[in-house]
Amino acid sequence: MKADLVIRNGQIFVNGEFFEGGVAVKDGKTVAICEDRYLPEAETVLDAEGNPVLPGVVDTHVHVRDPGHRERGTFVTETKAAAAGGVTCFLEHPISSPPPYSPEILRNRVRVAAPQALVDYAFFGAAGAEFPDEVEKVAKEGIVAFKTFLHEAPEGRDEEFRGLTMANDGEILDGFRAVAKTGLILTIHAENNDIIQRLIRQFRAEGKVGFEYHYKSRPPITEIETVAKLLMFAKETGTRVSFAHISTPEAAELVKRAKLDGMDVYLETCPHYLFLTEEMIDKYGPYAKGNPPLRSRESMEKLWDYVNDGSVDFIGSDHGPFLVSEKEKGMKDIFTAAAGPACIEMTLPLMLTAVRDGKLSMRRMVELLSENPARVFGLWPRKGAIRVGGDADYVIADMKNEYTVNNKDFVTHSRDTSPMYNGFRLVGKPLHTIVRGRIIMKNRVIDDSAEGWGKVMLPGWGSGRTA
Amino acid sequence: MNRAEIVLRNCLVYTPGGFFDGGVAISGGKITAMGGCAFLPPGEQEIDLHGTALLPGGVDTHVHVRDPGRRERGDFATESAAAAAGGITTILEMPISSPPQYTVDILENRSRCASERSSVDFGFYGAAGNRPEHIAELAERGVAAFKTYLFRPHAGREGEFEGTCAEGDGNLFEIFEAVAKTGKLCAVHAENDDLIRSFTRDVRAGGGRDLAAHGRARPPLAEVSAVAKVLAFARATGVRLGICHVSTPEAMELIGKEKAEGRAVYAETCPQYLFCDEESAAPLGPFAKFNPPIRKQADAEALWNYVRNGTVDYVGSDHGPFLLSEKEPGTEDIFAAPAGSTGFEERLPLFVTAVRERKLSLRRMVDLLSANAARIFGLYPQKGTISVGSDADLAAVNLHEPFFVRASRMKTAGKGIARLYEGRRLFGVVTMTMVRGGIVFSRDGTLPQASGRGRDLFYRSSSDEGSFQGR
Numbered sequence: 049m050k051a052d053l054v055i056r057n058g059q060i061f062v063n064g065e066f067f068e069g070g071v072a073v074k075d076g077k078t079v080a081i082c083e084d085r086y087l088p089e090a091e092t093v094l095d096a097e098g099n100p101v102l103p104g105v106v107d108t109h110v111h112v113r114d115p116g117h118r119e120r121g122t123f124v125t126e127t128k129a130a131a132a133g134g135v136t137c138f139l140e141h142p143i144s145s146p147p148p149y150s151p152e153i154l155r156n157r158v159r160v161a162a163p164q165a166l167v168d169y170a171f172f173g174a175a176g177a178e179f180p181d182e183v184e185k186v187a188k189e190g191i192v193a194f195k196t197f198l199h200e201a202p203e204g205r206d207e208e209f210r211g212l213t214m215a216n217d218g219e220i221l222d223g224f225r226a227v228a229k230t231g232l233i234l235t236i237h238a239e240n241n242d243i244i245q246r247l248i249r250q251f252r253a254e255g256k257v258g259f260e261y262h263y264k265s266r267p268p269i270t271e272i273e274t275v276a277k278l279l280m281f282a283k284e285t286g287t288r289v290s291f292a293h294i295s296t297p298e299a300a301e302l303v304k305r306a307k308l309d310g311m312d313v314y315l316e317t318c319p320h321y322l323f324l325t326e327e328m329i330d331k332y333g334p335y336a337k338g339n340p341p342l343r344s345r346e347s348m349e350k351l352w353d354y355v356n357d358g359s360v361d362f363i364g365s366d367h368g369p370f371l372v373s374e375k376e377k378g379m380k381d382i383f384t385a386a387a388g389p390a391c392i393e394m395t396l397p398l399m400l401t402a403v404r405d406g407k408l409s410m411r412r413m414v415e416l417l418s419e420n421p422a423r424v425f426g427l428w429p430r431k432g433a434i435r436v437g438g439d440a441d442y443v444i445a446d447m448k449n450e451y452t453v454n455n456k457d458f459v460t461h462s463r464d465t466s467p468m469y470n471g472f473r474l475v476g477k478p479l480h481t482i483v484r485g486r487i488i489m490k491n492r493v494i495d496d497s498a499e500g501w502g503k504v505m506l507p508g509w510g511s512g513r514t515a
Numbered sequence: 516m517n518r519a520e521i522v523l524r525n526c527l528v529y530t531p532g533g534f535f536d537g538g539v540a541i542s543g544g545k546i547t548a549m550g551g552c553a554f555l556p557p558g559e560q561e562i563d564l565h566g567t568a569l570l571p572g573g574v575d576t577h578v579h580v581r582d583p584g585r586r587e588r589g590d591f592a593t594e595s596a597a598a599a600a601g602g603i604t605t606i607l608e609m610p611i612s613s614p615p616q617y618t619v620d621i622l623e624n625r626s627r628c629a630s631e632r633s634s635v636d637f638g639f640y641g642a643a644g645n646r647p648e649h650i651a652e653l654a655e656r657g658v659a660a661f662k663t664y665l666f667r668p669h670a671g672r673e674g675e676f677e678g679t680c681a682e683g684d685g686n687l688f689e690i691f692e693a694v695a696k697t698g699k700l701c702a703v704h705a706e707n708d709d710l711i712r713s714f715t716r717d718v719r720a721g722g723g724r725d726l727a728a729h730g731r732a733r734p735p736l737a738e739v740s741a742v743a744k745v746l747a748f749a750r751a752t753g754v755r756l757g758i759c760h761v762s763t764p765e766a767m768e769l770i771g772k773e774k775a776e777g778r779a780v781y782a783e784t785c786p787q788y789l790f791c792d793e794e795s796a797a798p799l800g801p802f803a804k805f806n807p808p809i810r811k812q813a814d815a816e817a818l819w820n821y822v823r824n825g826t827v828d829y830v831g832s833d834h835g836p837f838l839l840s841e842k843e844p845g846t847e848d849i850f851a852a853p854a855g856s857t858g859f860e861e862r863l864p865l866f867v868t869a870v871r872e873r874k875l876s877l878r879r880m881v882d883l884l885s886a887n888a889a890r891i892f893g894l895y896p897q898k899g900t901i902s903v904g905s906d907a908d909l910a911a912v913n914l915h916e917p918f919f920v921r922a923s924r925m926k927t928a929g930k931g932i933a934r935l936y937e938g939r940r941l942f943g944v945v946t947m948t949m950v951r952g953g954i955v956f957s958r959d960g961t962l963p964q965a966s967g968r969g970r971d972l973f974y975r976s977s978s979d980e981g982s983f984q985g986r
Binding site: 049051060062063064065067068069072074079080081082083085086088089304308310353357428429432433435436437438 | 516517519528530531532533535536537540547548549550551553554555556771772775777824895896900901902903904
């Protein structure tokens with residue numbers, strides 16, 4: 049039978065290793081994996097030119113503020129950025145206006161995303177103490193997990209955080225119990241808000257609003273203490289928890305110990321905690337501001353141990369587009385700037401460069417970027433690996449040529465807010481991105497006609513026999 | 516379209532993400548394509564597998580074929596046929612032989628015997644005992660790993676244990692240091708010999724002669740204390756440590772903690788510690804005698820937790836045939852029988868049945884029986900996976916067909932002592948086994964000339980530089 053698409057002359061990553069050959073696709077699924085000489089005929093043939101063909105990245109941490117704040121980026125602009133980063137599916141976190149704390153809001157978000165998205169996506173539901181009755185209803189609507197924040201909405205962002213916060217221990221206990229009943233994972237932004245708010249007040253009173261007070265107001269203890277506390281709540285309530293964007297080795301150690309005790313807990317970190325230090329905040333100020341903040345060099349290097357020993361389950365970009373004006377405010381007072389980098393395009397090249405440099409194995413990288421995200425959030429084995437019967441989601445990355453990062457080259461609408469990696473010399477720039485058999489990006493050119501090709505993913509799909 | 520040499524069609528091909536309907540193509544002994552049937556190339560030979568599952572061939576990390584020393588117990592021809600019948604395509608042979616392979620000459624001789632007779636691929640453990648001066652050379656010429664016993668040779672079997680037993684802690688430390696330099700794994704039979712000798716004396720003085728007496732003579736403490744010791748020694752020397760046939764949850768707990776510290780420590784267990792217990796095995800007497808002994812039911816159940824949580828790295832069968840005449844004296848006095856039984860043909864069906872009972876996932880099963888061992892012993896992805904470019908080592912298995920274990924139908928020369936699972940209803944009938952694209956077992960009985968097909972994956976004799984495949 050003729051295939052729709054054949055990719056030949058690639059280094060195909062299957063079962064943890066590469067082989068030289070190609071893949072064939074029919075109806076959006078991988079239907080053959082073979083040496084080039086045995087590839088079937090196809091409508092379209094793409095030459096990988098000896099480059100690695102990897103499973104598309106499943107990004108566990110993405111913010112698209114559409115609808116609500118379309119000026120920061122839309123599902124069109126940000127899924128194009130995803131494609132440019134080799135991301136074929138992402139999990140959208142619920143800061144939007146309003147967050148999806150009810151089935152109606154969630155359905156509306158799907159409606160908004162559907163005609164726009166170029167890559168596949170799934171949603172987190174919002175879990176807060178405000179609408180506990182909605183938690184079970186949202187769970188049934190089709191989300192991959194819940195997300196919650198442990199503080200009240202930041203100044204002026206009430207609408208964006210509605211139904212998304214558990215602001216004190218009583219609310220946390222109630223919220224955890226509500227989520228535990230659904231069996232879904234609760235992803236948590238773990239920082240101690242009491243400490244942070246007190247420090248910010250003190251620094252402000254002393255007129256200390258310069259760049260460095262961002263990380264000084266959110267010291268490591270804020271993360272470590274909260275992780276320790278939430279592990280107790282998770283144990284007490286039987287809630288499956290995932291710690292988002294963990295930035296300190298101390299917190300990673302706590303999660304590692306909990307895993308050894310048999311707890312069902314997960315750990316995410318982000319590229320910026322592995323490649324950038326607080327010196328970047330000194331240099332770029334609000335543009336390098338994220339929560340939690342970048343840490344010391346020593347801390348960053350130690351975090352790699354947990355990447356390699358299996359404690360870290362997945363790496364999410366925490367892609368969060370903002371306007372330059374929202375960042376620029378922080379030039380005078382760092383506390384007023386919006387927090388978050390727009391760096392969905394950086395994850396794969398950074399990690400592939402780390403593989404080249406011997407910081408981790410290719411196998412581990414694919415686990416962190418594709419396989420584990422799909423497994424933990426219920427999209428496996430449809431997503432997360434190149435396998436016969438799975439979705440034909442691939443990224444072909446250029447491992448031969450180094451390039452110099454310049455944020456002006458980014459595809460994200462928020463490109464001007466993310467200069468931190470400028471000047472980095474990297475390999476692994478994605479050349480071609482394929483989503484369910486369709487070439488969304490070819491030789492770095494994104495196919496504009498693919499708007500609406502992306503589909504919403506629901507957990508539990510595609511298990512068992514498919515081919 | 517290009518033709519492949521062999522195409523297997525109409526099967527459920529295993530991948531770590533589950534099965535797909537389709538097949539694989541094979542050329543030059545390697546898998547060259549996998550896919551849905553409509554997208555596979557035509558083959559010069561086409562084999563219809565009628566919807567059975569296609570699994571990576573088993574890698575068995577713990578095997579005792581005493582060829583050439585004690586061929587009356589079974590040789591590489593009979594026992595590799597049994598391995599193939601159990602879906603096993605690579606065996607790692609332990610050093611208990613006459614004499615154990617503690618020098619290159621002995622290894623070369625054993626490797627030649629296996630090459631002449633084995634139908635499946637193989638590698639040898641080098642004996643690492645009181646002759647550590649040979650370790651470097653053995654590693655260089657090609658062993659899968661090393662094996663060390665912490666006990667003195669059994670009375671009457673001194674020749675079979677020569678050069679493979681550590682003579683005390685000083686010698687053990689020296690062995691670990693020597694193996695550490697080679698980068699190879701050192702597998703250890705970890706039981707505390709001093710305790711066992713003392714307890715055995717007491718148990719015998721109290722009149723104990725049955726299987727339970729054997730258990731009392733080698734209690735969990737004997738294993739746990741030895742495991743704690745070798746972990747400490749491995750930490751000090753940096754040797755990659757494999758702990759053989761771990762039988763107690765307490766020892767698993769120690770190993771799990773060590774792994775969490777990031778150390779290269781690997782745990783093996785065997786089917787008898789998961790699927791049998793001392794209480795129900797009691798009537799079998801010497802036919803259920805193993806070292807370490809089969810434990811209590813609660814231990815067996817607790818051991819499953821370590822299978823599921825990843826502490827156990829691989830399952831070895833500890834296949835070790837004996838003559839009926841060697842086992843029989845144990846009926847009167849358990850201490851008079853040698854320890855061990857058959858395991859090749861029982862291993863896969865026991866685990867398939869456990870998967871059906873949801874004791875572990877299919878993926879975990881394949882990791883334990885194939886993939887992990889291949890990785891840890893440096894054979895992946897040549898072995899242990901169904902991937903393009905890998906050796907076509909495959910087992911076609913009917914996962915849904917029940918059968919009753921009957922020793923009389925087994926291939927092993929040890930069928931006379933294979934009583935442990937007799938009559939048990941299991942699932943998982945192996946219908947065909949392939950080694951590098953050649954059929955080495957077929958359920959319909961029309962066995963091709965498979966004996967001699969197997970290759971040594973590690974040993975490089977001075978005359979055949981080119982055949983080295985292990986890494």
